[in-house]
Amino acid sequence: xxxxxxxxxxxESFLQPLxxxxxxxxxxxxxxTPPDIAAELFFLVSMQLGPEEFEGQRVADFGCGTGIFxxxxxALGAEAVHAFDVDTDCLAIAAxxxxxxGMTAVELIQTDLLVWTPPPSEKPFDTVVMNPPFxxxxxxxxNGIDAKFIEKAVESxxxxxxxxxxxxSRVRIMxxxxxxxxxxxxxxxxxxxxxxxxxKFHKQKTANIKCDFFRISDAK
Numbered sequence: 001x002x003x004x005x006x007x008x009x010x011x012e013s014f015l016q017p018l019x020x021x022x023x024x025x026x027x028x029x030x031x032x033t034p035p036d037i038a039a040e041l042f043f044l045v046s047m048q049l050g051p052e053e054f055e056g057q058r059v060a061d062f063g064c065g066t067g068i069f070x071x072x073x074x075a076l077g078a079e080a081v082h083a084f085d086v087d088t089d090c091l092a093i094a095a096x097x098x099x100x101x102g103m104t105a106v107e108l109i110q111t112d113l114l115v116w117t118p119p120p121s122e123k124p125f126d127t128v129v130m131n132p133p134f135x136x137x138x139x140x141x142x143n144g145i146d147a148k149f150i151e152k153a154v155e156s157x158x159x160x161x162x163x164x165x166x167x168x169s170r171v172r173i174m175x176x177x178x179x180x181x182x183x184x185x186x187x188x189x190x191x192x193x194x195x196x197x198x199x200k201f202h203k204q205k206t207a208n209i210k211c212d213f214f215r216i217s218d219a220k
Contacts, residue, residue: 006075012039014075015068018097021090024198028087029133031195033068033164041213042072042129044187045162049215053160054078057126062113062153067094067106069129074103081106082125084113114148118156127160128153134166147176150216154182160217164191167210181219188213 006014015035024030045053055077061070064083073081083106085091091108098106118124132149146165150173153161165173167190177184191211 008039008043011043011072011075012036014101015039015072018066018068018071018101019093020066022093023089025087025089029135030065030087030090031193031198032066033131034194035068037164037191037193038068038072041162041164041188042069042076044213045215046076048187049160051077053127057159058082058124060084060125060128060153060156062128062130062149063132064094064108065090065131067097067108069131070094070106071097071101071103073127073129074101074105078105078127082109083107084109084111084116086110086112113152114145116152118152123156123158125157125159127162128157129162131164134169147173150177150182151180154180154216154218157217160215162187163214163216164193165212165214167191167212170212173212173214177216183217183219185215186212187215 012035015038020032021030054073056079059073059078059081061081061083064070064085067083070081070083083094088110091110094108130149130153133145135143135145146169150163174184189212191213192208193211195207195209
């Protein structure tokens with residue numbers, strides 16, 4: 001745990017060696033978040049809202065993938081990080097990354113978040129971080145899945161939800177947050193997120209997708 005003494009360069013260097021997806025699944029929209037983007041966003045949160053957003057907090061990572069957001073949270077001092085994903089293959093990679101990093105605060109949990117229900121009597125997490133599926137794959141399961149993740153996160157969190165989303169969804173997400181009575185702060189817009197050619201339908205060697213980073217909370 002580095003805690004409040006960590007700087008952006010140190011955080012990025014810590015995240016750089018993490019193993020990425022080995023066989024990404026298109027229906028789960030598994031794209032690796034680059035370490036420089038993760039470090040930039042987490043350091044931004046720590047600088048703007050203070051290190052207490054992570055330090056000593058109960059953090060959840062919804063759709064943790066290979067664990068980059070989980071380990072960034074642990075590096076910034078989270079007391080406990082509960083990392084959820086439905087895919088056992090990526091959780092195996094995340095487990096390896098956690099072990100090699102030495103971050104004992106991270107607990108990996110295999111579950112389908114769309115059917116998972118938080119305890120009714122309390123919100124178990126202080127902070128939620130996530131880079132959920134964008135809903136780019138137009139299937140019955142993926143339609144609006146980003147909004148479903150946000151709703152589940154707000155239900156589970158007593159503090160802030162930090163989420164990286166497709167920029168094309170900005171207006172829809174902000175309208176949905178307003179409808180739900182959520183506070184919604186667009187912290188960073190038009191982040192250049194590189195997507196390499198990993199699936200058959202990809203035509204470019206690398207395409208940059210514009211993404212947005214939000215802070216969302218329950219205003220009630």
